[in-house]
Each structure stands twice: as structure tokens, then as C-alpha cells.
Amino acid sequence: MNKSTLGKLDVLSVFITWAILISLLSTLAYLKIFADPNSSAAILVYLFGAFFIAALCHAILAYFNRCPHCSKCLTIQGFKPPHPASSGSRDKVVWHWFSGSIVCIHCGQKVDTNGL
Ligand SMILES: [Zn+2]
Numbered sequence: 001m002n003k004s005t006l007g008k009l010d011v012l013s014v015f016i017t018w019a020i021l022i023s024l025l026s027t028l029a030y031l032k033i034f035a036d037p038n039s040s041a042a043i044l045v046y047l048f049g050a051f052f053i054a055a056l057c058h059a060i061l062a063y064f065n066r067c068p069h070c071s072k073c074l075t076i077q078g079f080k081p082p083h084p085a086s087s088g089s090r091d092k093v094v095w096h097w098f099s100g101s102i103v104c105i106h107c108g109q110k111v112d113t114n115g116l
Helices: 003-034 042-064 090-099
Strands: 101-103 110-112
Touching: 003 042, 003 090, 090 101
Parallel strands: none
Antiparallel strands: 101 110
């Protein structure tokens, strides 16, 4: 698989993870407010399963989605603060991915996401 496709899939998996997390939390809130306490919570189990699978896909794809300058994982921030020249956080990298150019949070170099 070519690297720019891999990067897109990785970022897509992050969006899917966010979307599932939002539905999981809103379903949880909805059930807590409106549902009969004895009703089935199976939907939460399914959503949690989907969340887990999406997060796992992201973890695997992110491992291969690396910066061409410092070869660190572009969508994994780790525990160090992001490089001052970068846009600030991994979430912003993900958000700007499809604009075609991001700044690596580890080394501050510009990365062309379409030509990795
Ligand atoms: Zn880098």
C-alpha cells in the first residue's frame, strides 16, 4: 500500500473513532435520561466494541504513518510537548490532514500528506 493512502486511512480511522466515541457518550446520556433502567444496554456493548476496533485500526495504521523527516509517528503525540513550530496538537494534525500539508508535531517540519 502506498504511504499517502496509508496516512489517509489512519486519519480516517481517527475520525471514525471520534464519531463512535461521540455516539457512545450520547447514547449513554440518552439511556440514562430516557430509558427504562431494566431495558437492554446491548447497544452500548456494540458501540464499545466498534470503538475498540476503530481505535485498534488507528493504532496499527499510525505505527506505519511516519514523518519523512524524523520518522516518528505523525498521528501519535506521546508524552513530550509538541514542537513549537507545529500547529500544536495531534488533533490539529488529523484535522488538517486532508488539506494536503501538515507540520510534524515532533520535528516541526512541513509534511506533504499527499506525497508521503
Ligand atoms: Zn517529524
